[in-house]
Amino acid sequence: MESEEGEPPHRPRPVTDRERFLTFALAAAEMLLEVSSAGRILFAAGAFQSRLGRSPDSLVGAHVREVLALPDHAAFEIAFNILLSRDRLPPTLFHLANAGATAMACSGLRLLGRDADRLCLTFAALPLAGAAEGPRIGGPAPLRDAANALARGVAPAGTLGLLEIHAPEGSLAPDGELTRLVREELATSIAPDSLAGELAAGRFGVISRTRADLAAVGAKIEALARASGLAASVATEALALDDASLTPMQMTRALRYALSVFGRGGAAALAEAGFDGGLAGFVAGACARTVRLRQAIAERKFRLAFQPIVRLADRRPHHYEALLRPEADIEAPLVMAQDFVIFAEALGLSEELDWAVLLAVCSAARRSGGPRIAANLSGLSLQSPGFRAALVKLLESEPLLARRLLFEITETAEIEEEAEAVRTVEALRGLGVPLCIDDFGAGAAAFRYLRTLRVDYVKIDGLYVQNAMRSPVDRGIVASMVDLARTVGAQVVAEWVETEAEAALMQELGVEFGQGWLFGRPGPLPG
Structure with a gap:
């Protein structure tokens, strides 16, 4: 049978299952990822260019954590392991690694059949005003994980900023009001894709993929404290996490120790331990310390x-x-x-x-x-x-x-x-x-x-x-x-x-x- 124009009837090209899958997925979500069980991105489609400033193809091979804001990495590890063990992840709130820390609902499903090692993640925007919380102030463990990822090259290079808050008479246990001011200022002053953590009373760390202006943050905290009738001084220090003279293993080991030392004794302890020359300075001076520690273990x-x-x-x-x-x-x-x-x-x-x-x-x-x-x-x-x-x-x-x-x-x-x-x-x-x-x-x-x-x-x-x-x-x-x-x-x-x-x-x-x-x-x- 011919059409009215006298041409053979149109026979549509068969639609593949993959095309149907993409169409259904992106009808309900803005972005779609296929990832391996190790979390590596195998395929990406959707609005990654507008949301993250990256083309979908540029994400292939990266870890799925790169899509998310640093403060959400620890929670995502839990969610991803639920997906691995249960084959399904119900809609869960995460924030994207962009300037606005855009809140998205992430859902996941394990693919069936021959592709059982692949998992599908979709990201859908939330119609909620103010859902993006920006950086949150956590404890030392998420801060350490994020710093290690930067040092190992798993995530783009960045810096570790350290802030030490001194209350009157040099106390490192600020009162409740001063601590609240510090936490609020950190949450609003640093970039949304940065991560702040409290290492000990009065001592904070900030992980950032771009160098944060710690001096400005410290000055703002001091001004806020004075305006509230409180006295405080803020000392800051920055450690680069992209030193080409160190191997990733050297950098991560030195970094873990730096966080521990700063949390225990602040800037003075950091300098005493050999970090006044940065992470590389600590590693360079490690020989004599190795002899002393080996002797302490042997004895x-x-x-x-x-x-x-x-x-x-x-x-x-x-x-x-x-x-x-x-x-x-x-x-x-x-x-x-x-x-x-x-x-x-x-x-x-x-x-x-x-x-x-x-x-x-x-x-x-x-x-x-x-x-x-x-x-x-x-x-x-x-x-x-x-x-x-x-x-x-x-x-x-x-x-x-x-x-x-x-x-x-x-x-x-x-x-x-x-x-x-x-x-x-x-x-x-x-x-x-x-x-x-x-x-x-x-x-x-x-x-x-x-x-x-x-x-x-x-x-x-x-x-x-x-x-x-x-x-x-x-x-x-x-x-x-x-x-x-x-x-x-x-x-x-x-x-x-x-x-x-x-x-x-x-x-x-x-x-x-x-x-x-x-x-x-x-x-x-x-x-």
Whole structure:
């Protein structure tokens, strides 16, 4: 049959499933991404040019986090892992990495069939006025993660700005009103795609992909304080995260230690530790410090304190965690336990420290006949073939030790060689030693470990536990963490449990174990 014009009837080109998929997706959303299970963008379509100033093709190969504002990276890690474990992500609020931190609803679905390793993410604008909150003031962990991403080149290079607020008489514990002014000014003065975090009372860090005018921010805070009848002075420091003279590993290790030192002692401690010449200055002067720290480890200038982890149902101790306590006469900056550990990592001595602590834990385990004892194991040691061989040899020579130990995988350093880490985990599980991921939620890497490593326990970071009492958002995050842990067959421990109300809430959210002052402070090992 011919048409009225005498031409053959038009036969439309068959529409492919992919074209239908794109059309339906973009009818309901502005932007569409296909990503791998590792979070790398495989395909992009939609309004990326107008929203982010980047063409869709330029995003291929980048991590999906680059689309989002820095303050949302930690929350996105949780959401992405929910998508991986449940094959679906319900609409969730995130902010784009643009000047206005545009609020978008992100939804996700795993593709079926041969493309099961691919996941689809859509971004739809929200018809809500004022939904973009701008930068939020968090704790040190998201700040550390963002800084590490910049230092490793995962995200575009930027700077770490440090602000130290002095109240009258040099106090570093500003009153409530001054702290509120500081937080509000940081939230409004820095770029929407920057991330601010409170490292300690009166000490703040700002991660920015462009150099922030910290002096102007400090002057504004001082002026606001005077206008409110308060006295304050603000000192600022900036560390570049794009030093070509350092490898990404050197930069990330030095950066972790800089954040720890500044949080503990401010600008003075930073200079004392060798950061007056920036990150490169610290690395250049590391040789002499390495000798001193190696000697402190060899001479066992530390002791162990033991804190119980109890079953919330009956409050009976399930196991004890061995906590490092450096000797009081050891030279600064190694007196604080966290500084001691991060300093060892920064100088490449994590394996030596882990082994010395492990031998001390084994000695305690031989003397005690009670529950298991948990020893911390850094990511650097976990991925070391030499450390694994020595550990397996020790446990095979004393089979009873395997029944007395438990290992907590810490995130002081990220695991780069995941295949080696998996071999260590499998070797320990084969010997009957349980494993736990420590401080789950404090950093982005822990979510990757949950997917990669088979563990028996997950310990939720204490900040989430405490914030869950006053924040519905944090309660939801804890519930999601419990859900994720159960998906891989792991039980959950909540740390920093200090009140009966916190213990009751954790039980309500499905947490099986608790650790904190409510159940016992660190001390001698019973028995």
